[in-house]
Amino acid sequence: MLTVRAPATSANLGSGFDVFGVALDRPADVVRVEKADEISIEVTGVGSQYIPEDPDKNTVGAVADALDAPAHIEIDKGVRPASGLGSSAASAAAAAVGLNELYDRGHSREELVPIAAKGEAVVSGDAHDDNVAPSIMGGFTIATDDGVTKVDADIPLVACLPDIVVSTRDARRVVPESARVDQLVETVGWAATLTTGMHRDDPHLVGEGMNDTVVTPARAELIDGYSQVRDAALDAGATGVTISGAGPTVIAACEEGNRRSVGTAMIDRFNSVGVEARVYQTEIGRGATLF
Numbered sequence: 001m002l003t004v005r006a007p008a009t010s011a012n013l014g015s016g017f018d019v020f021g022v023a024l025d026r027p028a029d030v031v032r033v034e035k036a037d038e039i040s041i042e043v044t045g046v047g048s049q050y051i052p053e054d055p056d057k058n059t060v061g062a063v064a065d066a067l068d069a070p071a072h073i074e075i076d077k078g079v080r081p082a083s084g085l086g087s088s089a090a091s092a093a094a095a096a097v098g099l100n101e102l103y104d105r106g107h108s109r110e111e112l113v114p115i116a117a118k119g120e121a122v123v124s125g126d127a128h129d130d131n132v133a134p135s136i137m138g139g140f141t142i143a144t145d146d147g148v149t150k151v152d153a154d155i156p157l158v159a160c161l162p163d164i165v166v167s168t169r170d171a172r173r174v175v176p177e178s179a180r181v182d183q184l185v186e187t188v189g190w191a192a193t194l195t196t197g198m199h200r201d202d203p204h205l206v207g208e209g210m211n212d213t214v215v216t217p218a219r220a221e222l223i224d225g226y227s228q229v230r231d232a233a234l235d236a237g238a239t240g241v242t243i244s245g246a247g248p249t250v251i252a253a254c255e256e257g258n259r260r261s262v263g264t265a266m267i268d269r270f271n272s273v274g275v276e277a278r279v280y281q282t283e284i285g286r287g288a289t290l291f
């Protein structure tokens with residue numbers, strides 16, 4: 001039996017819809033894989049009552065199929081489903097790394113990204129790579145059809161998860177079908193600024209690059225209190241704030257010493273609109289770890 005820990009991730013970061021992602025230091029899923037004649041799945045942990053154990057409906061089933069690696073797969077969820085923290089992707093990433101090792105398939109970490117993304121297609125309708133890439137490879141990742149570029153960055157982050165459920169599938173339905181040229185121009189500027197910030201470990205450039213006028217405003221409607229929480233985090237010293245993945249988690253970049261005050265401000269503001277929330281004071285972390 002092999003055990004793999006794969007981290008939660010925050011995709012998009014505002015300007016990088018379906019492209020940018022970061023591995024978070026915590027929370028994480030822990031997945032155990034053991035060779036078997038057929039695929040079977042057992043799920044425990046946070047939100048496990050909402051996660052199907054049917055291999056056709058769980059992200060890890062699609063990964064085992066793609067690797068032709070039947071196994072008994074135990075998933076201990078640390079990442080709440082429908083959180084915007086790459087919950088479904090964390091399991092898929094862990095399964096891809098574990099089954100690749102168990103069956104000695106010889107794929108590199110980068111080659112495992114599109115394999116793990118097949119699991120994302122099962123739950124959200126699209127095989128987007130922006131969560132599985134950082135969960136497998138760690139750091140800040142730029143995932144495109146040409147492959148994954150990874151930067152090891154050190155940026156303090158606060159992820160505030162409200163007690164609201166937003167499924168990625170539903171949140172993809174509100175994404176506008178088109179954008180104006182002036183919006184493309186500003187998005188390119190923000191994405192370039194964010195990428196430079198990651199290279200320089202500069203939370204101010206990263207925060208500036210977390211802007212977005214295309215996808216985030218449409219999705220903000222799905223999160224009660226989003227704009228108030230964003231303002232509160234910025235007032236408390238966050239350098240940038242946006243929706244994590246498809247939401248409802250709200251993610252803030254900040255300086256090391258500001259994480260606690262930013263987190264408290266975000267929780268208080270969600271509470272003030274009647275929404276319970278919890279906060280992860282975290283940072284950009286490593287990819288899936290095999291034990």
Ligand SMILES: Nc1ncnc2c1ncn2[C@@H]1O[C@H](COP(=O)(O)OP(=O)(O)O)[C@@H](O)[C@H]1O
Binds near residue numbers: 058075088169246
């Ligand atoms: N291994 C898994 N872990 C988490 N969710 C899963 C898994 N397999 C299937 N799902 C389903 O995926 C959906 C959650 O995925 P998604 O909406 O993308 O949330 P998140 O943003 O947290 O990844 C839920 O409907 C859940 O039942």
Ligand SMILES: N[C@@H](CCOP(=O)(O)O)C(=O)O
Binds near residue numbers: 087128130245246
């Ligand atoms: N690019 C995707 C990312 C979804 O992330 P998740 O953590 O909400 O699954 C999107 O924005 O739809």
